Amino acid sequence: xxxxxxxxxxxxxxxxxxxxxxxxxxxxxxxxxxxxxxxxxxxxxxxxxxxxxxxxxxxxxxxxxxxxxxxxxxxxxxxxxxxxxxxxxxxxxxxxxxxxxxxxxxxxxxxxxxxxxxxxxxxxxxxxxxxxxxxxxxxxxxxxxxxxxxxxxxxxxxxxxxxxxxxxxxxxxxxxxxxxxxxxxxxxxxxxxxxxxxxxxxxxxxxxxxxxxxxxxxxxxxxxxxxxxxxxxxxxxxxxxxxxxxxxxxxxxxxxxxxxxxxxxxxxxxxxxxxxxxxxxxxxxxxxxxxxxxxxxxxxxxxxxxxxxxxxxxxxxxxxxxxxxxxxxxxxxxxxxxxxxxxxxxxxxxxxxxxxxxxxxxxxxxxxxxxxxxxxxxxxxxxxxxxxxxxxxxxxxxxxxxxxxxxxxxxxxxxxxxxxxxxxxxxxxxxxxxxxxxxxxxxxxxxxxxxxxxxxxxxxxxxxxxxxxxxxxxxxxxxxxxxxxxxxxxxxxxxxxxxxxxxxxxxxxxxxxxxxxxxxxxxxxxxxxxxxxxxxxxxxxxxxxxxxxxxxxxxxxxxxxxxxxxxxxxxxxxxxxxxxxxxxxxxxxxxxxxxxxxxxxxxxxxxxxxxxxxxxxxxxxxxxxxxxxxxxxxxxxxxxxxxxx
Numbered sequence: 001x002x003x004x005x006x007x008x009x010x011x012x013x014x015x016x017x018x019x020x021x022x023x024x025x026x027x028x029x030x031x032x033x034x035x036x037x038x039x040x041x042x043x044x045x046x047x048x049x050x051x052x053x054x055x056x057x058x059x060x061x062x063x064x065x066x067x068x069x070x071x072x073x074x075x076x077x078x079x080x081x082x083x084x085x086x087x088x089x090x091x092x093x094x095x096x097x098x099x100x101x102x103x104x105x106x107x108x109x110x111x112x113x114x115x116x117x118x119x120x121x122x123x124x125x126x127x128x129x130x131x132x133x134x135x136x137x138x139x140x141x142x143x144x145x146x147x148x149x150x151x152x153x154x155x156x157x158x159x160x161x162x163x164x165x166x167x168x169x170x171x172x173x174x175x176x177x178x179x180x181x182x183x184x185x186x187x188x189x190x191x192x193x194x195x196x197x198x199x200x201x202x203x204x205x206x207x208x209x210x211x212x213x214x215x216x217x218x219x220x221x222x223x224x225x226x227x228x229x230x231x232x233x234x235x236x237x238x239x240x241x242x243x244x245x246x247x248x249x250x251x252x253x254x255x256x257x258x259x260x261x262x263x264x265x266x267x268x269x270x271x272x273x274x275x276x277x278x279x280x281x282x283x284x285x286x287x288x289x290x291x292x293x294x295x296x297x298x299x300x301x302x303x304x305x306x307x308x309x310x311x312x313x314x315x316x317x318x319x320x321x322x323x324x325x326x327x328x329x330x331x332x333x334x335x336x337x338x339x340x341x342x343x344x345x346x347x348x349x350x351x352x353x354x355x356x357x358x359x360x361x362x363x364x365x366x367x368x369x370x371x372x373x374x375x376x377x378x379x380x381x382x383x384x385x386x387x388x389x390x391x392x393x394x395x396x397x398x399x400x401x402x403x404x405x406x407x408x409x410x411x412x413x414x415x416x417x418x419x420x421x422x423x424x425x426x427x428x429x430x431x432x433x434x435x436x437x438x439x440x441x442x443x444x445x446x447x448x449x450x451x452x453x454x455x456x457x458x459x460x461x462x463x464x465x466x467x468x469x470x471x472x473x474x475x476x477x478x479x480x481x482x483x484x485x486x487x488x489x490x491x492x493x494x495x496x497x498x499x500x501x502x503x504x505x506x507x508x509x510x511x512x513x514x515x516x517x518x519x520x521x522x523x524x525x526x527x528x529x530x531x532x533x534x535x536x537x538x539x540x541x542x543x544x545x546x547x548x549x550x551x552x553x554x555x556x557x558x559x560x561x562x563x564x565x566x567x568x569x570x571x572x573x574x575x576x577x578x579x580x581x582x583x584x585x586x587x588x589x590x591x592x593x594x595x596x597x598x599x600x601x602x603x604x605x606x607x608x609x610x611x612x613x614x615x616x617x618x619x620x621x622x623x624x625x626x627x628x629x630x631x632x633x634x635x636x637x638x639x640x641x642x643x644x645x
Contacts, residue, residue, distance in 0.1 A: 020172050023108050027137035029329065034203045035215040037138035038064065041078045041194050042216060042231065043291070044135050046223050048082025048192060060229035064212065068204050069236055075197035076142060076207065084190040087152035087160055097160035099150040101176045105165075108134060136167070136194075142207070144169045144198035149183050153190040162186055209235025217245040218285060219292040222318065247271045247315055250358055252351055263339035264321030268347065271315050272307075272355050273362075282311040287318045293330060302341045305348060307355045317344070365442060370579055370623050371532075377618055378530040378586070385613075410446075411439040413491040416506035424511040427478050434471045435487045435506060451490040458483040461512045476512055483510045533586060545585035547593055554589045556582055576620040583618060587611045 045062040065077040085099030095102075139146040146167040152160040162182035166175045185193050213233055220231070221244040231242035249271030258265045270284065286294040297317060298304040307313050319340050323332040331337045417436045425431045435452055437445040454467035456474070459481045465473040474485070484507060491502040531552040538546060538557035546555045557563060562581065569577040587610040595606050 023137075024170065027134070027140050032141060034141045034207050035212060036219075037141035038076065038078070038207060038212060039216060039219050039292075040135035040138035041196075042220060043223070044194070045078055045080035045082065045192065046220065046227055046229055048080050048084060049227055049229055058228070060227065062229060062231045064231065064233045066207065066209060066212075066233070066235045068199065068207075073197050074199045074204070075195055076199065076204070077196075078194045079185045079191065081189065081191045082153075084152040084160070084192055085148075085150040085163075087154060095178060097152060097154055098178045099152050099160075099163045099165075101148070101150075101163060101165040101174070104136070105174045105176070139167070139196045140169050141200075141203055143196040143200060143204075145196070147195045147197070148192065149180075149186060149195075150192040151182060151186045151190045159190045209233045209238055209240045213240045213242050216242045218283075221245045221316065222287055249273050249314070252313075252315075252354055254347065254350060257343055257347055259321075259339040259343045261335070261339055263336050264319070266340065266343060266347075267318040269315045270313055270317075270351060272313050272351075272358055282314050284308060284313060284315055284317055287316060288322050288324050288331070289320045291324065293322075293324055297344075299330070300341065303344055303348065307352050308348065310355075312355050312359075313351065361441065368442075373619065373623055374579070374583075374586075375530065375532065378614070381614055381617055382530055410443040411441065412493060413437045413445055413447075413450075413489065413502045413504055414440040416487060416489050416504045418485065418487060418506045418508040421508050422511070423508065424513060424516065425474075425476050426516045427476055427480065427512060427514060429476050431474045431476065431510075432471055433474060433485060433487075433508075435489060437489050437491070437504065445491070447491060449492060453488045453490075455486050455488075456483050456510070457486065461510070474510070480512050480514060483512070484508075485510050530590070533582065545589055547589035549593060554586055556585055570624070574624060576624045579620070579623050580615070583614055584611055587614055 042062055042064070049060045060080075060082065062078065062080045065075075065079075067076070068074045085101065086103075087097050088095040088100050090096060136146060136148075146169075148165045149162060151162045154160050161179045163176065163178045164180045165177075183193050185191065212235075216231060220242070223229075224231070224242070224244045233240040233242060247269065250273055252268065252270040252272060254268055254270075256265055256267050283296040285292050286297055286300075294300065296308075298309045319331075322336045322340060323334060324330075325332055331340070415438050417438070419434045419436055423431060423433070433454070435454075437447075437450060439445060450470070452468060452470050452472075454464055454472040456462070456464055459479065460477070461479055461481055461483045462474050462476040465475065472487075486505060486507045489504050489506070491504075493500045493502065531547070531549075531554050533554040533556055535558040536546075536555040537559045538555060540559050540561065542557050542560065544557055544560055544562060546557070547553075548555070558567075563578070566578040566581040569575060570579070588607050591603065591607040591610050595603050598606065
């Protein structure tokens with residue numbers, strides 16, 4: 001292929017045959033989504049707070065009024081109290097101090113903001129987004145007419161006269177008038193009022209106060225945070241403030257990465273497993289200098305991969321060094337985009353490991369909780385089984401030995417519980433209470449350096465003893481009532497040379513009654529304790545489960561297609577399908593073990609009886625409840641960072 005130096009011939013400059021055709025194409029590109037169209041108008045309003053030393057530094061307000069239900073002429077209005085349109089600067093110009101609407105109309109694609117250092121600085125810092133002078137065309141997605149009123153803030157701090165500009169959709173001219181009467185919103189000072197009327201009903205049906213707030217909180221997040229401005233939506237009298245999108249979940253510790261080849265850095269704010277239900281929330285928009293370029297990172301084909309497309313992460317990515325298409329619908333295809341993709345593919349690998357690690361630990365905690373509740377409930381089921389179930393229980397089988405304890409190194413203290421909870425005690429007795437500190441994974445802390453301090457509030461129903469120990473004594477007096485018992489626990493940590501003191505408080509209610517009701521004795525156990533169960537690979541074509549009576553363990557085949565389908569249902573829907581599946585296998589193995597001599601029909605009846613009983617007694621809601629202990633974002637980010645190291 002010939003190089004540029006070897007190309008010969010006449011060089012012809014590009015020029016459009018009809019400039020309006022080009023403008024019309026650009027206008028259609030930026031006016032597809034009505035919510036994004038309103039966002040473009042809001043961007044212009046936010047930019048008015050970045051025009052120089054006389055721009056407002058406080059009380060920056062952008063208001064959006066939606067009036068779709070009025071009979072005569074529905075409209076949407078965007079108002080700001082900023083510095084107004086850039087004015088004519090030439091003192092000899094009769095239009096001096098008036099908004100320079102003429103430049104805006106005659107220089108589509110070349111924003112006047114590029115001329116002023118204040119705007120450029122604000123854009124580079126992410127508190128301004130204007131650069132192409134095409135945002136006003138977004139009104140094509142909303143209505144047929146755009147009317148702009150503006151009063152400019154002049155360099156001497158005074159406010160100039162009001163001017164107006166009217167555009168009609170798909171019309172080649174705009175009507176500009178100077179020295180007009182200002183609308184009420186501009187009577188007291190500078191700012192701009194943008195009104196879009198003759199609305200398109202089908203498009204505007206998508207623009208509601210709640211939908212717009214949700215869109216702007218994400219799309220304008222960076223600009224709102226850095227500019228200090230506020231947005232208020234008025235949807236037919238219902239006032240909705242727009243606050244920058246707040247992200248929850250487990251923070252990915254990688255906050256910034258540098259592209260290879262000198263193409264700048266990328267800022268990340270990614271969270272795993274956000275506590276949201278709507279699938280719309282599982283998006284990672286990409287920003288460039290405050291402007292939303294991609295609504296989701298998966299719009300880049302090379303990044304439409306796990307975990308970005310798995311509904312497990314959300315947040316933002318900011319790449320201020322890329323070149324943005326005039327339509328703001330993507331990056332230009334150049335070396336900056338290539339460097340961004342290569343770098344983000346590396347981030348994707350690390351994020352995938354981060355997500356899988358969290359998911360595996362959460363799954364392990366849920367499974368531990370399930371095993372504990374499952375075994376306890378089956379012990380109760382064994383006690384209420386009819387006597388006939390005990391006739392064929394083999395004798396002489398000792399209970400299985402407890403599993404050997406696994407070495408655990410608990411992490412920093414995350415929460416404190418008091419045992420017993422909600423205690424009811426009789427007058428003139430002594431009750432002991434124990435503080436149980438846990439880390440974020442539910443492991444109990446046995447740190448001998450922990451400091452405890454017990455207090456009792458409410459009515460003086462008794463006295464505390466050993467209030468500086470892990471276990472305290474509460475000597476109950478002669479009065480009845482309710483008291484609150486609290487324990488404050490302090491943990492002193494030294495991590496990487498940094499000292500830190502963690503403070504957690506636990507509380508419980510204490511009910512003092514005249515006397516306790518008699519406790520009925522527990523029913524005598526029938527037979528031996530139920531077996532345990534473990535998940536084991538018995539082959540895709542193997543049995544659903546297998547019972548080894550010698551070890552008293554029921555093995556659940558975790559490679560069977562039915563188990564895999566049940567696990568997927570539990571993971572995606574949050575239901576108890578996989579736990580019910582294990583319960584069915586458990587009931588089958590126990591029934592078969594006790595009724596080996598029965599014919600198949602009678603045996604099937606026994607299996608159904610046991611399944612029905614266990615289904616009725618099992619607390620399914622408790623089994624699928626998420627484990628306690630969601631740490632704050634900062635603590636969990638540090639913890640995850642150490643876990644990945």
